Amino acid sequence: MTPTLQKARHNVSVDELLKPAANLVEEEPYYLPSGPEVSIFEQCHLQKLAVMLKGPTGCGKTRFVEYMAWRMGRPLVTIPCHDDLTASDLIGRYLIRHDGTVWQDGPLTRAVREGAICYLDEVVEARQDTVVILHALTDHRRILPIDKTGETVRAAPGFQLVVSYNPGYQRMLKDLKPSTRQRFVAMDLDFPPAEQEARIVTRESGTDEPTARGLVDLAHRIRSLRDRGLAEVPSTRLLIATASLVSNGIPVKEACYAALISPLSDDESLVGAMRDLVDATFV
Ligand SMILES: Nc1ncnc2c1ncn2[C@@H]1O[C@H](COP(=O)(O)OP(=O)(O)OP(=O)(O)O)[C@@H](O)[C@H]1O
Ligand SMILES: [Mg+2]
Numbered sequence: 001m002t003p004t005l006q007k008a009r010h011n012v013s014v015d016e017l018l019k020p021a022a023n024l025v026e027e028e029p030y031y032l033p034s035g036p037e038v039s040i041f042e043q044c045h046l047q048k049l050a051v052m053l054k055g056p057t058g059c060g061k062t063r064f065v066e067y068m069a070w071r072m073g074r075p076l077v078t079i080p081c082h083d084d085l086t087a088s089d090l091i092g093r094y095l096i097r098h099d100g101t102v103w104q105d106g107p108l109t110r111a112v113r114e115g116a117i118c119y120l121d122e123v124v125e126a127r128q129d130t131v132v133i134l135h136a137l138t139d140h141r142r143i144l145p146i147d148k149t150g151e152t153v154r155a156a157p158g159f160q161l162v163v164s165y166n167p168g169y170q171r172m173l174k175d176l177k178p179s180t181r182q183r184f185v186a187m188d189l190d191f192p193p194a195e196q197e198a199r200i201v202t203r204e205s206g207t208d209e210p211t212a213r214g215l216v217d218l219a220h221r222i223r224s225l226r227d228r229g230l231a232e233v234p235s236t237r238l239l240i241a242t243a244s245l246v247s248n249g250i251p252v253k254e255a256c257y258a259a260l261i262s263p264l265s266d267d268e269s270l271v272g273a274m275r276d277l278v279d280a281t282f283v
Contacts, residue, residue, distance in 0.1 A: 024075050050138040055190055080121045103148075122164065128177065191236055198215075205241075219234045219239055228270070
């Protein structure tokens with residue numbers, strides 16, 4: 001995604017700020033664990049520790065947080081980060097109305113008051129001066145000072161900060177100050193093992209198991225092209241999109257060309273190599 005598009009999608013408008021911040025996840029989200037992530041997160045929640053999720057795009061970070069919010073019975077506030085995100089976008093601002101000026105809590109403040117899980121997606125995109133406001137929330141103080149009103153909000157029980165970032169993007173973990181990094185328990189998520197990934201693809205797309213297994217097998221072959229210069233590899237999300245086309249009548253090879261290969265690269269030789277892998281997988 002280009003930075004411009006990302007900004008357009010992530011800008012926090014006044015209307016968005018006025019929306020209720022926290023959503024209770026009412027129905028159990030489908031999440032298939034690949035390791036001990038559920039119990040580690042659960043302990044972090046109980047011990048009031050902030051969590052950092054690391055992992056490539058489309059590997060299940062958002063789904064995992066939604067599942068954990070449901071499991072812990074906490075509302076979930078999601079804030080996509082970008083380099084225009086200001087402290088006011090998170091904390092709140094004075095709004096001028098016909099009947100005077102009113103203070104409007106931002107999504108972070110509402111999460112702190114409501115004891116929600118606050119998920120800051122792609123945190124490395126946010127400016128350092130914005131990230132710094134998280135510090136007092138992630139140590140024993142668990143407070144959010146609001147300079148503009150003079151209020152200090154103490155985090156309600158159940159409040160937890162979760163951040164995620166994608167190690168493949170330009171900005172890296174080293175772009176976060178050590179004093180920020182060392183406030184989080186970091187969990188590495190990756191694409192699920194083949195057996196689990198096939199189950200996820202079957203379940204999420206409604207396709208049959210042999211097709212799902214074939215797509216996962218293909219994904220493994222394409223992922224190994226990373227060593228030959230393929231910068232982006234197919235995610236579980238892309239496999240689900242491809243499988244959804246197949247389960248709705250698109251021939252499997254056509255679905256792979258359009259939904260699995262084309263989004264990944266414009267490089268002719270890499271695209272050619274990936275098409276060959278499709279043809280070898282689905283004869
Ligand atoms: N372990 C899993 N259990 C169930 N579904 C999964 C799992 N992993 C991935 N998925 C499926 O893959 C899709 C993409 O996952 P998700 O949106 O959580 O990725 P992400 O890591 O948040 O990606 P991004 O970094 O782009 O935001 C989900 O909508 C879900 O259908
Ligand atoms: Mg996500």
